Each structure stands twice: as structure tokens, then as C-alpha cells.
Amino acid sequence: MVKALRWAGYGLAGVAGLAVLAAAGVWGMSAYALSRTVEPRPEHIVMAGASAARGQHLAQTATCLDCHGQDLRGSKFLEEPGLATLNAPNLTLVAAKASDEQLAQAIRQGIGHDGRSLFIMPSSTYAAFTDQEVSDLIAFIRSLPRGGSELPKMTLGPIGHIGVALGKFQTQPALMARYREHPALDVGPQHVAGRHLAMTICADCHASDLTGQEVKPGTVSPDLTVVGSYDKAQFAALMKTGLPPGGRHLQMMKDTSRNSFSHFTDQEVEQLFGYLQARAARLQARSASTS
Template identity: 35%
Template sequence: MNKTYEVKSVPIPKFAKHADIAEGKRLYQSRGCGDCHDVDGSGRTFIEDPALGTLSGANLTSGKGGIITERTDEELAIAIRHGVGKNGRALLFMPSTDFQGMTNEDVGKLIAFLRSLPSVDKPQGDLKAGPLGRFLFLIGEIPVFLSAEVINHETTHLANITPTVSLEYGKYVATTCTGCHGFSLKGGPIQGAPPEWPPAQDISKNGLTHYTESSFIQTVRTGKRPDGSEMKFPMPWKSLGQLTDTELKALWLYLQTI
């Protein structure tokens, strides 16, 4: 946890148009950023467990206690995609494994949205690793605990990607799902989750045999499976429901190849 990482900074495009900021907002919401940083970007404590630890998202606004004015766009991009803070140290429980493949364009729009947020005065919540959290990380059960340790920091990021119903774009969207469903997307216990959380479903082809493309999209959008049952917390269907039709169709296409 005291290790430092060197990550090369790459230029991040700047966006100011309303449409681009709106897209940044959709990315923030659909990728689940608010789960840790709250809907207003001010941060929230999302895990408070003596064994796992107390974990809180940073205040991403310009208010007192916020970090946005103290970071360049390039530094924010490194935090998002590499899980590394301004001081070179790993960010605790930052799920950058979900965002490491995000294009420069998408990161730029996301950051433009963050910079547009109203300021909220809110101090940083507690960030403290518990003994069980440390142990599970050491045996490889929760890589997100220090995602910087498992990310390839030499990766060349795409400048942009065209949203199409294609395997390439579906794979791009699917990285959002790896935090809970695992890098293989075959489900199982959710890394770092309290014991009462249900395991994540297998969303490979075998795990989706009861779905068609249309019922898969309908389920993500409504939180109700084809048999009428409701998806249990912590499945963030309200966030994922803001994925576009193209994103969901491409995601379905890609998941069918696993």
C-alpha cells in the first residue's frame, strides 16, 4: 500500500459543449461512478466493515474537501484508468480495472462533466483497510483493493472508438461488468463484498441461455428477468439501464462469444 507507481501522462482532449458534457454525465451514471462518489460527486462511504475496512469515495467537486481543482485532466485520467493518485500511490478500492480501457475521448467527456458539477463542501470520508480486506487482497481474491497492482501501466489507450454493434465495441462496454462478474465474466462471489451480498451471475453464453437479445436488454433496463423475478442488490441495473441500445446490443453480442 506504500508502493508508488510511475504512469506516463497522455494528453486528454478538452470538451465544453453541452452535448459532450451530457455524454460525460451519462458515462458517470451508467458506469456506476455514483456508487462510490454519490450522485452529486461529493463522495460517500460505501463500505463500513471492521474486517474489510472503511472505504469512501473522494469528493470530486470544487467544494471544500474536493479534489477536482487540484488535479489536471491528465492526472484525473491516470486516477480513473490506472488507480494511481497524484502522489503516485495506489488509490484504495478504486475499480480502475473496469475503466483501464476507456478511450481518451470518453475520459475527456467524463472529466468535463466532473468539472461542471456544482461545488459541495464535504470532507474526505474514512479510508482504512481492514485485516480481512488486506488478507483477501494478498491471496488474490479482491484485486480491486489495489487495482494499480494488477493493471498494465504501459498500455496504449485508444483515442476513441466508434459506437457500433460489434464485438470490439461490446468488449469495450463489457469491461464495466468485470468488477462484479470477474475478468472472465463468469460470476461468483463479488470481490470485496460483504458476506451477505449474493454472488454475481455468470453472464457468459452459458449463463444467459434463458435470455434473448431483447429480453437481456429489457432485464438490464427494468431490473426484472424474463421469469418475472427481480435482480437483487447490488446489481446496478438503474445505472446500467442508461447504456444506449448500441452499447447493450454490442454487449450482448460480445457476451455470446464467451
């Protein structure tokens, strides 16, 4: 009896020991992933021809202002105790400390001016921005008056650490390869501009190849082949108002359209529509020929 109890005691101690070891393992793996830095590549930006006005337009349509705030003074992105708290930083204050090169590396490579690999900031889609576009964005950031306060850096709760340890919650440099390896379908030179808009702006939520994905638990974005069933006026209405054909109610897409895509010029809307229709037609023809 005593012996049995003693064995049970050893068993429990063993279980508790394993739990401690597992927690230490998760902590260690997460700390390792968080501390891993990536050496930034040199950027080739040309500030001489940069335009703050073009940069402002891009910051509106590419959803920068949606996350970093209308005046770029930062805003809360996520506050889930247990998971993480994460702010989109005050870029007017970051710009005071960071060089143009460092800002470009943050935007296109996902590496902050302090050398940290960034989370959430959609650099893996912005990686496709041209030198001109990045330069315009930097000119816009620098044109805004400095103000507001510095927001705290990211903190992870236990679930956040498990997510990082298991690779479910990845930094932008770690996600880059996926975007390079699964790009949006190329449908020819006449749709280069529309494809560029889709790859740099829509891909953040609709996946690198625009086939749709779970954006956050319970919210799924569709494959953008749906645009094949839209006419031009319906597509323009979705971009301007967030209202899809048939009077349905969208959620994340409605807010994103109203805040950001309503700033697209008519020409940009046409370019996107032309590309997404051509992509849908190409993919439909492909699946018809294989079935």
C-alpha cells in the first residue's frame, strides 16, 4: 500500500515535471523564434523623385492608415490578454529615429529599425512594392508632423508563446518565402498594373495567390475568382461602398473598402477589375480542361 502510494507519488511528480519541461520547452522555442534576427538587404530607394502626395494615396489604398491611424500616430491592433497585445507603432516618432533605408527595410522586408522581425505588419505583400512606391511612402511619412506618444511594443501571453513555438504565429521575414513561391497568377502584360495592385494590397487577406484564407478565427476571405461573376459597376460599388451584389452584408471587407479602397482612382478600379476577371476566366478554363 505504502509502496503503491509511493509509486503514485513518483508518477505525479513525473507528470508535474513533464509539464514544467513542456512549458520550458515552449518558452525556449518561442524565445528563440522571437530573438532570431534577419540581416536586412540593402534597399535601392531614390528619394529625389519621391512624392508625398502619391505616398499619401498609396498609404490610403494600401490600408496603412487603417492600422497606423489617419495621422500615422499609431493605434491598438490587438489586445487579447493570454494571446498578445500589439500596437501599430506611431510612425511619426519612428521616422524621427529611423533612416530612409531602415523605413524601406521595415516596409518591404519586415525588419524594424531596431532589427526586430515584425509581426502582423504586411511586409510580405509590400515586398512587391516598386522602389518608387516605397520612396513615395517614406516621403509621405516624413511629411507628417511629429506628435502623439510612443506605444508599447508587443507582449505575448502564454497562448501567444505556444503559437510562436508551433510556428502558427510567424514573423514577416519567415512568411516571405510563401509569397514568393505562391504568387498571384500572371495573366499577361496587359494586366500587369492590376496584378500589382492585387499582389500588394488584396493578398494580405485573400492569400498570396488570391485563393482566400482564414484571416482570423471565424473570418474567411474567398478566392477572388468570385469577381468573375461581377460586372464592372458591381465591382466599383464593392470597392467604393463595401456593398457586394445582391444586398448582402459583408464585415471585414466592408470596413476595409470604406476606409481604404474607396480612395482608389477609377483607373485603379478598372485595372483591378480587368486583372481579376482575366484571372477568373483563366482559372475556370483550366479547371474545365482538367475535369
